[in-house]
Amino acid sequence: MFYYVSKIAWFFATPSNLLLSLILLSLLVALVRRLRGFGLGLAIVATVATIALGLLPVATFLMAPLEERFPQFQDDGKPVDGIILLGGAIDASDSVSRGQIAANEAAERILDTIQLAHRYPQARILISGGGGTVFGDGVDEAPVVADYFKSIGIDPARFIIEDRSRTTAENALYSRALVQPKDGERWLLVTSAWHMPRAVGVFDKVGFPVTPYPVDFRTGGGANNLYIFASISDGLRRLDVVAKEWAGLVGYYLAGRMNVLFPAPHASPSAAGSASL
Incomplete structure (x- = not known):
């Protein structure tokens, strides 16, 4: 139920949808003679x-704290037992219909996992991502990615496919059930940098300690974060992404799916040690 309610609610709360709806509603209000001034004024405010x-760069300022929460991974020479790839980097339905991988703007999740698979040839590769949608079942993402990895020469015997999850919380829950991680094992978690705090939070909650491997950075840092967007659609797209992520952090924390509101590197080990389902 949480899944369906959250998806439907967010459709209407997405900033770009909300702003457009507000403009249209204002114009409708302006059709009423007595409210014409108010409606037109509200439409102007919403348009501006x-x-x-x-x-x-409002969306950039909101995204930067998420992306900077966890540092980029530095290879310290310690062995890596597994690599966890979270879904969200491809359109599974388009990939199947076209017969080739259809990556989206989070394609770095796929690319960096391939690189890690070659760097750590003994590591298992857990691919987590189902295909459920609000109005029915979609194409499961994990098997599509696994087939792609196989086609480029990665040994399928290394794959662990988790194709039930529809949310980040389910990614963690079902992944732990499949892997049953042992004390001392090191699993790299590959996902977008802006998504890493919430991802680490839910993995800690279910008792699956992970080492963050953030990819798919959308902000450049420093003075680069001051640049304006080339088009309105670019800025609104980033705003939609970052607003959803901040809302997800708050929602997951209030729902008891994370131990802390804004997971941080120093909190991960202790949180994982005291995690409970």
């Missing part, structure tokens, strides 16, 4: 807000 949020 849409332009400003789309062009100014």
Whole structure:
């Protein structure tokens, strides 16, 4: 139930959808003679807000703290037992219909996992991602990615396929059930940098200690974060992504799916040690 409610609620709360709905609603209100001034005024405010949020680096400022929460992975020479790839980097349905991988803007999750698979040839590769949608079952993502990895020469005997999950919380829960991680094992968690805090939080909660391997950075850091967007759609797209992630952190914490509101590197080991399902 949580899954369906959250997906439907977020459709209407997505900033770009909300702003457009507000503009349309304002114009409808303006059709009422007595409320014409109020409606037109509200439409102007909503339009200006849409332009400003789309062009100014507001979304970048909101995303930067998420991406900078966990440092980039540095190989310290310690063995790696497994690599966890979280879904969200491809469109599984398009990949199947086209007969080739259809990656999206999070393609670095796939690319870096391939690199890690070659760097750590003994490591198992857990591919986590189902295909459930709000209105029915979609194509499971994990098997599609596994087939792609196999096609480029990665040994399928290394794969662990988790194709039931529809959310980040389920990624962690079902992955732990499949792997049953042992004390001392080291598993690299590959996901987008802006998604890493929530991902680490839910893996800690279910008692699966992971080493963050953030990829798919959307912000450049420093002065690069001051740049305005080239188009309104670019800024609104980033705003939609980052707003959903911050909302996800709050929602997961309130729902008891994470031990802390904003997971941090120093909190991961202790949280994992006291985690419970």
